[in-house]
Amino acid sequence: xxxxxxxxxxxxxxxxxxxxxxxxxxxxxxxxxxxxxxxxxxxxxxxxxxxxxxxxxxxxxxxxxxxxxxxxxxxxxxxxxxxxxxxxxxxxxxxxxxxxxxxxxxxxxxxxxxxxxxxxxxxxxxxxxxxxxxxxxxxxxxxxxxxxxxxxxxxxxxxxxxxxxxxxxxxxxxxxxxxxxxxxxxxxxxxxxxxxxxxxxxxxxxxxxxxxxxxxxxxxxxxxxxxxxxxxxxxxxxxxxxxxxxxxxxxxxxxxxxxxxxxxxxxxxxxxxxxxxxxxxxxxxxxxxxxxxxxxxxxxxxxxxxxxxxxxxxxxxxxxxxxxxxxxxxxxxxxxxxxxxxxxxxxxxxxxxxxxxxxxxxxxxxxxxxxxxxxxxxxxxxxxx
Numbered sequence: 001x002x003x004x005x006x007x008x009x010x011x012x013x014x015x016x017x018x019x020x021x022x023x024x025x026x027x028x029x030x031x032x033x034x035x036x037x038x039x040x041x042x043x044x045x046x047x048x049x050x051x052x053x054x055x056x057x058x059x060x061x062x063x064x065x066x067x068x069x070x071x072x073x074x075x076x077x078x079x080x081x082x083x084x085x086x087x088x089x090x091x092x093x094x095x096x097x098x099x100x101x102x103x104x105x106x107x108x109x110x111x112x113x114x115x116x117x118x119x120x121x122x123x124x125x126x127x128x129x130x131x132x133x134x135x136x137x138x139x140x141x142x143x144x145x146x147x148x149x150x151x152x153x154x155x156x157x158x159x160x161x162x163x164x165x166x167x168x169x170x171x172x173x174x175x176x177x178x179x180x181x182x183x184x185x186x187x188x189x190x191x192x193x194x195x196x197x198x199x200x201x202x203x204x205x206x207x208x209x210x211x212x213x214x215x216x217x218x219x220x221x222x223x224x225x226x227x228x229x230x231x232x233x234x235x236x237x238x239x240x241x242x243x244x245x246x247x248x249x250x251x252x253x254x255x256x257x258x259x260x261x262x263x264x265x266x267x268x269x270x271x272x273x274x275x276x277x278x279x280x281x282x283x284x285x286x287x288x289x290x291x292x293x294x295x296x297x298x299x300x301x302x303x304x305x306x307x308x309x310x311x312x313x314x315x316x317x318x319x320x321x322x323x324x325x326x327x328x329x330x331x332x333x334x335x336x337x338x339x340x341x342x343x344x345x346x347x348x349x350x351x352x353x354x355x356x357x358x359x360x361x362x363x364x365x366x367x368x369x370x371x372x373x374x375x376x377x378x379x380x381x382x383x384x385x
Contacts, residue, residue, distance in 0.1 A: 002074075004074070004075055004076050004077050004102070005034065005075055005076075006034045006035060006036055006057075006075050006076040006077070007033055007034045007035055007076065007077050007078065007347045007348075008033075008035045008076055008077060008078040008079070008080060008343045008344070008347055009035065009036045009037070009038050009059060009072055009075070009076045009078075009079050009080070010022055010025070010035065010036070010037045010038065010080045010082075011037075011038045011039065011061055011072070011079060011080065011081040011082070011083060011093065012038075012039060012080075012081055012082035012083040013037035013038070013039060013045060013048050013082075014039050014041060014044040014045060014047075014048055015082055015083070016296060016297040016332070017082045017107065017137075017297070017332060017335060017336060017339075018082035018083075019048055020332055020333060020335075020336035021080065021082060021336040021339055021340050022037055022048055022052055022054070023052055023336070024336045024337055024340045025054075025340055026052040026053065026054055028340070028375070030344070030348075033344075035056055036056050036057040036058065036059050036075075036076070037049065037054075037056055037057075037058060037059070038058075038059040038060070038061040038072055039060075039061060040060065040061065040062040042058060042060065045058045046058060059071075059072055059075075063083065063089045063090075063092045063093065064092075066092055066095075066096065069092050069093050069095075069096035070096050070099070070100065072093075072096070073093075073096040073097045073099070073100035073102040074100050074102070076102060077102065077103060077346070077347050078102065078103040078104070078105065078343045078346050078347045079093065079097055079102055079103070079104050079105070080105050080106070080339055080340070080343045081093055081104070081105075081106045082106070082107060082339070084106075084107075084108060084110075085110065085113075085182055086106060086108040086110050086113040087110055087112060087113045087116075087182065087186075088182075090106065090108065090113055090117070091113075091116070091117065091120070094117050094120075094121050094132060095120070095121055095124075097125075097130050097132065098121040098122075098124040098125040098128060098130050098132060099124060099128065100128065100130070101125075101128035101129045101130045102130055103130060103131045103132075103133070103343075103346045103347070104130065104131070104132045104133065105133045105134075105136045105339060105342045105343050105346065106133075106134055106135075106136065106339075107135065107136055107137030107138075107139065107335055107338075107339050108134050108135055108139070108232075109135060109137075109139035109140075109231060109232045110182075110232070111190060111193070111194075111232045111235055112186060112189055112190045112193045113134075114134045114135070114232065114235075114357075115190075115193035115194055115196065115197040116193050116196075117132065117134070117357060118197050118200075118201065118357045119193075119196050119197055119200060121357070122200075122356045122357040123356070125355060125356045125357065126355045126356035128355075129355045130355060130356075131346060131354055131355060131356070131358055131363050132356065132357045132358065133342065133346070133358055133359070133360060133363050133364075134236075134357070135232055135233075135236050135359075135360070136338055136339050136342040136343075136360060137334075137335035137336075137338050137339050138308070138330040138331060138334060138335045138338070139231060139232050139233060139236075140231075140232055140233040140236040140237070140359075140360070141338045141342070141360055141368075141372070142166075142308070142310045142325040142327075142330075142377075143164050143166070143233040143234075143236070143237055143255070143310055143325075144233070144236050144237055144240055144359055144360050144361045145325070145360060145361055145365075145368060145369055145372070145379070146164065146310050146312050146323060146324075146325040146379065147162050147164065147237050147240065147241075147253060147312060147314075147361070148240065148244075148361040148365060148366075148369070149312075149323055149325075149369060149379050149381075150162055150312045150313075150314040150321060150323045151246060151247050151248075151314060152246070153314070153321045153323060153381050154314040154315075154316050154317075154319065154321045156248055156314075156316025156317040156319065157248070157316075157317060158248060158249065158250075158316055158317050159248055159249060159250035159251070159252075159316060160247060160248040160250070160251050160252070160314060160315070160316040161251075161252045161253075161254075161314070161315050161316070162237075162251075162252075162253050162254075162312055162313065162314045162315075163214070163219075163226075163253070163254045163255075163256065163312070163313050164233070164234075164237070164253065164254070164255050164256065164310055164311070164312050165219065165222055165224055165226060165256045165257070165258040165310065165311045165312075165313075166229065166233075166255075166256070166257055166258065166308065166309070166310045167224070167257070167258045167259075167308065167309050167310075167311075168306070168307065168308040168309075168330050169305070169306055169307050169308075170298075170302075170303070170306030170307070170308070170329050170330050170331050170332075203242070204242045204243070206249070207242070207245065207248075207249050207250070207251075208242075208249070208250050208251070209238050209239075209240075209241030209242040209247060209250075209251040209252075209253075210238055210241075210251070210252055210253075211234035211235055211237065211238040211252075211253050211254070211255065212252050212253065212254045213228055213254065214226065214228050214254040214255075214256060215228070216228065219258070219313075221313055221320070221322065222258065222311055222313070222322075223260075224258035224259060224260065224311075225258065225259050225260070225261065226256035226257070226258055227256060227257045227258075227259070228254070228255065228256055229255050229256055229257045231255065233255055234253055234254070234255040236359050236360075237253045237255075238251075238253055239359050239362070240359045240360075240361035240362055241253065243358070243359065243361075243362040244361065244362060244365075248316065258311070297331070297332055298332070303328075303329040303332055303333050304328070304329070306328060306329035306330065306331070306332075306333075307326070307327070307328060307329070307330075308326065308327055308328075308330035308334070309324055309325070309326045310324065310325040310326070311323075311324050312324070312325070320383070321381065321383060322381075322382045322383035323379070323380060323381050323382060324378070324379075324380050324382055325377065325378065325379055325380075326377075326378045326380070327376065327377040327378065328376075334377065337372075337375050337376075337377070338372065338377070341368065341371045341372055341375055342360060342364065342368060344371065345364045345367050345368045345371055346363070346364065349364065349367040349368075349371075350367070351363060351364050351365075351367055352365065
């Protein structure tokens with residue numbers, strides 16, 4: 001095969017988050033970056049290019065046209081995709097990248113999709129050298145790299161436990177909301193995908209790494225009321241723990257939302273439960289989906305007011321370390337930043353030798369930490385052992 005003539009391609013640049021990612025590249029792309037934007041509508045692509053003042057090639061790519069995806073994957077080192085929900089639209093591009101040996105990044109938070117892609121395409125990607133890196137946005141970089149930073153700061157030789165507590169002020173994207181509701185409605189299929197992955201995924205030799213579902217309680221160190229958070233993040237963190245010996249012989253991670261008062265914690269738990277129940281009823285699910293269409297999001301003023309923190313408490317060898325990851329608008333601006341920097345890291349940095357379906361900590365680790373800090377996302381150590 002001919003060598004790729006592009007460093008990266010952004011697929012889905014006409015969507016809300018895709019356009020923000022293109023804007024991030026317009027402001028922050030390194031000199032000489034060879035990149036293009038891709039999609040199925042050339043007029044919309046041209047509008048994005050012209051609005052941002054870009055000088056980039058426009059590529060036709062359509063998830064219903066495998067040949068167009070194969071051509072796209074053959075031309076570039078890295079493909080970024082913001083085209084979701086990924087269960088509906090994602091697999092053809094994963095397959096094309098795995099076959100071509102092209103690195104792939106997305107911002108999915110859909111556990112079923114990630115597990116199914118592992119079963120179907122991990123072996124091919126390992127053979128070709130492609131790195132398939134899911135969850136390169138707010139799901140799950142602050143948690144995955146935050147735990148990596150915490151483990152490094154703790155430097156324990158024995159068993160390690162980490163709890164992560166996320167707090168945020170902002171608006172969910174339409175795509176995220178659609179993905180979450182669809183996953184709530186597919187509990188049986190999610191269990192089947194987990195089981196299928198467990199049958200083929202090797203376990204670490206002589207070590208263990210698991211996500212542990214906690215219980216609601218008040219955290220004495222952080223001062224927050226904690227509610228277990230059923231997202232993809234703990235699964236990603238546990239996979240990093242399984243892949244990286246630095247996490248110790250026995251690693252456990254638990255994941256929570258944090259609130260200042262018990263009233264807010266109870267209200268949040270009830271609200272999440274109500275949405276999960278509504279997702280099981282077709283008409284109610286469709287009504288909720290219609291309230292926040294895909295491809296839409298808040299204006300710049302609202303995004304400027306948004307924020308997030310992820311507090312992480314690591315314990316091991318009788319010591320405790322408290323770290324924090326924080327930044328601005330989690331669902332859009334910071335997600336676009338994380339996604340773009342992940343692609344640049346894969347394209348240009350001297351990363352550990354990996355292939356197949358890998359996590360951000362496993363594939364890029366300290367290099368991506370360095371990039372995100374330089375881009376304004378804070379990784380801090382508040383209390384050292």
